[in-house]
Amino acid sequence: MIMGKLAKVRLVGIFCENTGDDPGANLEVYGWLMANTDTAPTWMWQVGDDDGVNIAEGTLYVINKDVTVHVRDGQNLYIGGELWDDDDISADDYMSRPGGNWAVIPLNEITPFVKYYEIWFQESDQKIRVDYQVIEEQL
Known part of the structure; x- marks a missing residue:
């Protein structure tokens, strides 16, 4: 018997809200995104x-x-997780808080109904959003 819940986590994608003062029309995003518990890390994207x-x-x-x-x-x-914007002519832009940007989801918020989470990353006027979905996986 499983104690707790199984959470199906979908990393939908990364949305560029504003390129700001970055040279060019794009942000060049790299880093890592995860879905973790207190005891087990799960890598979802790593570039x-x-x-x-x-x-x-x-x-x-x-x-x-x-x-x-x-x-x-x-x-x-x-x-x-943690994300950066790659810059060729200056230091890369760290877009996270120290230790990463995280949404904390208590066990009782994991339900059979899809919940949408937006996690924002920003450095100066460069702004991106990471979209996740979480739903309880039924056995």
């Missing part, structure tokens, strides 16, 4: 600084990656 994805302002970079995470009684689900 190195030499392989950043170009995301034009006002567009969504679609990922659509699904994972199932066992959230045990007394634990939370954490979704988020």
Whole structure:
């Protein structure tokens, strides 16, 4: 018998709200995004600084990656990570808070109804949003 819940987490994608003062029409985004519990990390997207994805302002970079995470009684689900914008002529822009940007989802908020989460990342006037969906996976 499973104690806790199984959460199906979908990483929908990364939306570029504003390229700001970045040279060019795109942000070149790299980093990592996860779905974690207090005891188990689950990688959902990981891109190195030499392989950043170009995301034009006002567009969504679609990922659509699904994972199932066992959230045990007394634990939370954490979704988020750390992102950077790659710059060729200056230091890369760290768009996260120290330690990453996370949404904390208590066990009782994981239900059979899809919930949508937006996690914002920003450096200066460069702004991106990561879209997740979470639903309880029924056995």
